[in-house]
Amino acid sequence: MLDTNLPPVNGTLIWYYTICPRQAWLIARQMTPDENDDNVVLGRFLHEKAYNRDRHEVLVGNIKIDLVRGARGEVVIGEIKKSSHARESARLQLLYYLYVLKGYGLDLKGVLLFPLEKQREEIVLDAAGVEAVERAIAGVREVVAQPFPPSPVKIKWCRPCAYAEYCWA
Numbered sequence: 670m671l672d673t674n675l676p677p678v679n680g681t682l683i684w685y686y687t688i689c690p691r692q693a694w695l696i697a698r699q700m701t702p703d704e705n706d707d708n709v710v711l712g713r714f715l716h717e718k719a720y721n722r723d724r725h726e727v728l729v730g731n732i733k734i735d736l737v738r739g740a741r742g743e744v745v746i747g748e749i750k751k752s753s754h755a756r757e758s759a760r761l762q763l764l765y766y767l768y769v770l771k772g773y774g775l776d777l778k779g780v781l782l783f784p785l786e787k788q789r790e791e792i793v794l795d796a797a798g799v800e801a802v803e804r805a806i807a808g809v810r811e812v813v814a815q816p817f818p819p820s821p822v823k824i825k826w827c828r829p830c831a832y833a834e835y836c837w838a
């Protein structure tokens with residue numbers, strides 16, 4: 670049976686799940702990482718300050734999205750990341766937002782924004798994207814429903830991870 674104390678799937682959980690399922694489990698249980706970790710601070714700063722003039726944050730259901738201006742002046746869904754290193758995870762997170770909005774009858778485009786690299790990438794939800802999102806949603810549900818977190822596995826994301834001390838001390 671689904672534990673109703675667990676948060677519903679959201680974009681943040683999709684992002685963490687694709688980086689490291691253990692992180693998704695910890696976040697879902699409100700075991701939040703060190704808020705003063707450099708990566709967490711930088712991510713928060715960029716999210717609060719980057720593209721401030723062109724951004725409007727809105728809450729749709731249980732997801733918070735940034736509306737920004739697209740390259741042709743149209744309104745699109747923006748997702749700001751501090752680096753493009755986890756581009757695939759960022760794509761999936763944004764595809765998830767587009768998927769949820771489609772459920773509300775809103776057919777929008779998205780744009781990934783990497784302000785420190787002055788890069789942007791337009792994202793469109795297609796059939797493959799829907800399939801990937803639905804697979805990720807099922808994966809998140811399965812992981813967070815487990816009574817214990819997945820064991821830590823050394824991956825390239827461990828070094829900058831705010832949970833590194835917790836996992837590897």
Ligand code: SF4
Pocket residue numbers: 688689691692820821822823824826827828830831832833834836837
């Ligand atoms: S330190 Fe590594 S194993 Fe632990 S949560 Fe972070 S990425 Fe996952």
